[in-house]
Amino acid sequence: MSDLGTDFRLDFSETQLLKKGVSKYHIAAVIGIPLVAILFQVYVPRFFERLSYLELPLLVTVYFSLMRRSPVAGVLYGAGIGLAQDSLSHNPLGMFGIVKTLVGYFAASMSQRFDVQNAGVRLVLSFFFCFFHQFFYWVLGRALLGEALDMDLETTLVVAVLNALVAVPLFHILDKLKVTG
């Protein structure tokens, strides 16, 4: 994860980054925020079971991929968070990794076409990526692991909407961590 900052610097020069509207973050935030998101998922649902439907690691992946606007960074970020999540789950390593890699890539690709500072765009993109994440995880589970997972479309949509609603204020808070100047 610590190589991400180096990787970002390889992508664009400082001027190019500013020209493209790319946001910069302190390395501690880049590493710490996903860790907090994963810890949240590990710890908080013990006491508030309904919060287990909150996919904070996914939202963090989407946010950083959108704000960095670099597909390479999105891929590395998604893969890193996904594998970390995998290692704390009872699934084989790579399930969350592959899904979040794709989410990171597509989020970063989309960010080059949309104004990702707009709250409405963030809401729609968060909803889309949450649904995509759930759907693709289900596809991978059935195709690669042969698991008889059930896909409840209504529940998935509701979960995606709820995550999108959480994403907007969360992204607003994360915007405060941008490094300016």
Place this chain on the structure above:
Amino acid sequence: MEFFLNRYRNLTVLLVAIVAQLVLLAYQVKSNGEVRLIRVWAVSAVTPLARVIEAGRSGTVHFVRDYFVLLNVRQENQRLKADLDRTKMDNQYLRSELSTADRAKSLAIFQQQSPSKTIAAHVIGNTTGVGAKVVIVDRGTGSGVQKGMAVITPDGIVGKVTAAYPTASFVLLITDPSFAAGVISQKNHVHGTLKGQGYSTVIVDYVQNEQKVDPGEQFFTSGDDRIFPRGLPVGEATVVRDGKSYKEIFVTPSGLQNGLEEVLIVTEGVHVPIPEAKPTSQPVHLQAPPPAESSDSSTTDAAPTQAPAQPPVQSGPLTTDADRLFDQYRKIGEAEKHVYGQGGRGAPNFNINLNPRPVNATSTPPGAQNSAPSAQRPASPQAQSSAPPPAAPTPQNPGAKRP
């Protein structure tokens, strides 16, 4: 090649990342193993943080609770001044209740009483994933925990260890959709497979529709799965109905009802017999047969406070009210010289008193009359006086003793 990589750099990185993870996934599936090193690192990195957070949370909760408990103690002390003896007794009672209810203590008691060898563990977190039904406990291979061990509480089974690491283990809860265990019903000894559904209720599958399972019936582990020892409580069947090919049995797991903080990991399981089912129907109390109704209507005027001295004994061939009524009508017919079934003569006078009350007749308890051979005959004063009833202690005759 270099041009290609530069031109499609983003796509190349994506493909490399995906393929690498697919290979990793394929290796795990193919070898049925896991990349232990990465998981050990991740769990070892997260466990201390989770411990710190849990310690902070439980410390705060205990502090707040203790504060309110102390407030109650202060109030209780004021009441103690008013009624010291009574409050001391209450206090003792509450202390014993509290100590009995204490979860850790009950866990220890269960641990001592259980024939299986167990180690206590504390739940410190959940695993990641939406709606995951896997928890992390603070005991790992360092404490002797191994993959596949059963996890229980005194109330029932909780899950099984799916992965054990040096400092922590993953426990798949019985509510997880991928969980399965062999179970048996308590009353009818019907075997089935317990399956999680992703929420609080679990189901028992593969029970034929022809087999009998009652709602409210308890399920226990059957020991067939070789994970859970036989005889551990699982839960109570709340809904039982016929399905397409198998019964649909919904079970409320008893092990998860009181929250999940401390659990026991069964390191060496010992099978125990399934406890006998309590009889579902309550015992039916059958009253003794009523005493033979005396033809003397005066007996009905006997003091109601007089308890029968003996249990009523059936004497003679009259066993039912219908027999007695039939006998009474027969006697009336004889007295009135009426032959039943012959029309034209009207009906006899059913109000005739076959046994006119003697002037100095004394009341006799029905039991005493029944026990006398002359009970079915018209009573005479001599007969009444010659066979006094056994006395029972009554307000009128307090000195009398029961025979």
